[in-house]
Amino acid sequence: MSIALILVTILATALFGGWMFDWIIFLIALVYGKWHLYSKPDSPSPEDIQGVSIIKPLMGVDPNLKHNLETFFQLEYPNYELLFSVQDENDPAILVVKSLIDTYPKADVKLFIGLKHVGPNGKINNMVRAYEAAKHNLLLISDSGIKMTKDSLLDMVSCLKKDVGVVLQMPYVCHRKGFASVYEQVYFGTMQARNCLSANAIGINCSTGMSMLFRKDLIDEAGGLKEFGKYLAEDYFIAEAIRNQGYKSVLCTQPALQNSGTYNITDFHKRMLRWASLRASMIPTFILLEPLSECMIMGVVGSWAAQFLFDISPMAFFLMHVLCWFLLDYVMFCMVQNGPLPFSKFEYVVAWLLRELSSPYILFLRHTGSYIIWRNRKYKVHWGGYTEEIPVT
Numbered sequence: 001m002s003i004a005l006i007l008v009t010i011l012a013t014a015l016f017g018g019w020m021f022d023w024i025i026f027l028i029a030l031v032y033g034k035w036h037l038y039s040k041p042d043s044p045s046p047e048d049i050q051g052v053s054i055i056k057p058l059m060g061v062d063p064n065l066k067h068n069l070e071t072f073f074q075l076e077y078p079n080y081e082l083l084f085s086v087q088d089e090n091d092p093a094i095l096v097v098k099s100l101i102d103t104y105p106k107a108d109v110k111l112f113i114g115l116k117h118v119g120p121n122g123k124i125n126n127m128v129r130a131y132e133a134a135k136h137n138l139l140l141i142s143d144s145g146i147k148m149t150k151d152s153l154l155d156m157v158s159c160l161k162k163d164v165g166v167v168l169q170m171p172y173v174c175h176r177k178g179f180a181s182v183y184e185q186v187y188f189g190t191m192q193a194r195n196c197l198s199a200n201a202i203g204i205n206c207s208t209g210m211s212m213l214f215r216k217d218l219i220d221e222a223g224g225l226k227e228f229g230k231y232l233a234e235d236y237f238i239a240e241a242i243r244n245q246g247y248k249s250v251l252c253t254q255p256a257l258q259n260s261g262t263y264n265i266t267d268f269h270k271r272m273l274r275w276a277s278l279r280a281s282m283i284p285t286f287i288l289l290e291p292l293s294e295c296m297i298m299g300v301v302g303s304w305a306a307q308f309l310f311d312i313s314p315m316a317f318f319l320m321h322v323l324c325w326f327l328l329d330y331v332m333f334c335m336v337q338n339g340p341l342p343f344s345k346f347e348y349v350v351a352w353l354l355r356e357l358s359s360p361y362i363l364f365l366r367h368t369g370s371y372i373i374w375r376n377r378k379y380k381v382h383w384g385g386y387t388e389e390i391p392v393t
């Protein structure tokens with residue numbers, strides 16, 4: 001056997017192994033999701049219920065903001081405070097918060113206006129003063145677009161067992177009008193859910209900071225929230241700092257309900273490109289691994305490997321591969337949605353195809369630019385995650 005043939009055989013075997021590994025990830029995610037999502041964790045006894053400080057960093061107003069914020073005033077949890085932080089004194093979000101304070105005069109609420117600059121991360125700068133004023137040791141950071149159900153906070157606290165330092169809501173989206181919403185739901189209900197559930201099942205840090213509850217003393221031990229202003233992916237590093245102190249990060253049983261009132265496919269792709277660029281800079285192995293977890297790429301790669309190794313028709317292999325992936329994604333979606341599709345099957349098929357075909361392109365795009373744009377500010381993220389803000393000229 002020639003050296004070239006040996007090398008190609010090794011490559012084909014490795015790629016076929018990677019293809020099989022993708023199905024294992026699916027399996028882990030489906031089993032763990034079925035067991036964990038929407039299960040009812042044991043609630044802490046009333047004397048064990050700890051107070052929670054909830055920080056809401058706000059920036060701008062969208063048509064759903066008031067409704068989303070109002071759900072935080074209606075939480076069924078005995079002891080919590082709401083800390084709204086707004087960095088710009090002319091931000092209309094201030095009026096929305098003030099009108100809710102008038103509607104709920106008994107709520108324990110504070111409003112912080114103005115930022116404290118501790119690093120390039122604008123969200124951290126906006127939150128630092130609220131963090132320093134928080135009166136409880138349990139702290140929930142919750143992005144502006146998040147909507148809660150009445151028992152969401154109780155669910156999160158119930159998952160904070162003694163050995164757990166951080167509890168995350170897995171990202172998902174509320175059903176809203178229009179195809180852009182369907183697309184976001186399919187994105188978070190399939191690819192994101194698969195990776196997030198499987199990673200959490202086996203203890204890999206897969207953090208998304210949109211709804212994140214943690215023990216404040218552990219972050220104080222790591223230098224306080226201001227220490228994380230140097231990263232754009234502060235969520236990943238907050239969880240990492242807590243895990244390094246011997247505590248676990250876990251998912252609670254209810255997903256995060258993102259419910260922003262303004263959404264479209266172009267902005268969503270920009271957001272996913274920003275996240276993908278962050279991951280590639282923080283964890284460079286993902287540059288290779290992420291494409292190998294994509295349906296279409298693995299369909300092509302797997303077909304080639306199967307033909308080379310077992311002489312299987314590549315077209316038949318590819319079609320079977322896409323069909324099985326599609327069906328498992330459908331099962332995953334219904335599991336995350338906790339019910340049937342909230343839109344037509346046709347919309348699901350179109351959104352799924354769009355996601356699967358556009359995702360490799362987004363992964364490619366992250367290598368074509370050297371900057372990350374977030375809320376009109378420009379950043380350069382260095383290997384390892386350190387971030388530098390670039391002045392916009």
Ligand SMILES: CCCCCCCC/C=C\CCCCCCCC(=O)N[C@@H](CO)[C@H](O)/C=C/CCCCCCCCCCCCC
Pocket residue numbers: 017018019021022024025028191192195196198199202204205206207208209210232233234235236275276278279289290292293
């Ligand atoms: C042969 C194939 C191997 C496949 C390995 C899988 C590679 C991972 C593929 C996709 C990653 C998608 C991650 C989705 C969630 C990330 C959301 C996100 O980007 N959030 C950022 C903004 O909030 C945040 O700052 C970044 C956090 C880092 C997340 C790290 C994710 C780890 C996921 C690993 C999944 C592997 C599961 C393996 C289980 C056996």
Ligand SMILES: O=c1ccn([C@@H]2O[C@H](COP(=O)(O)OP(=O)(O)O[C@H]3OC[C@@H](O)[C@H](O)[C@H]3O)[C@@H](O)[C@H]2O)c(=O)[nH]1
Pocket residue numbers: 056057058059121122123124126142143144145208209210211232233234235271375
């Ligand atoms: O300069 C800023 C930018 C953002 N923010 C706040 O940060 C939150 C998240 O902002 P966006 O909705 O723009 O961003 P994403 O939903 O993509 O955030 C996600 O990715 C980046 C991570 O750092 C976040 O923790 C994560 O939630 C919002 O509540 C927003 O009001 C600020 O307070 N100041």
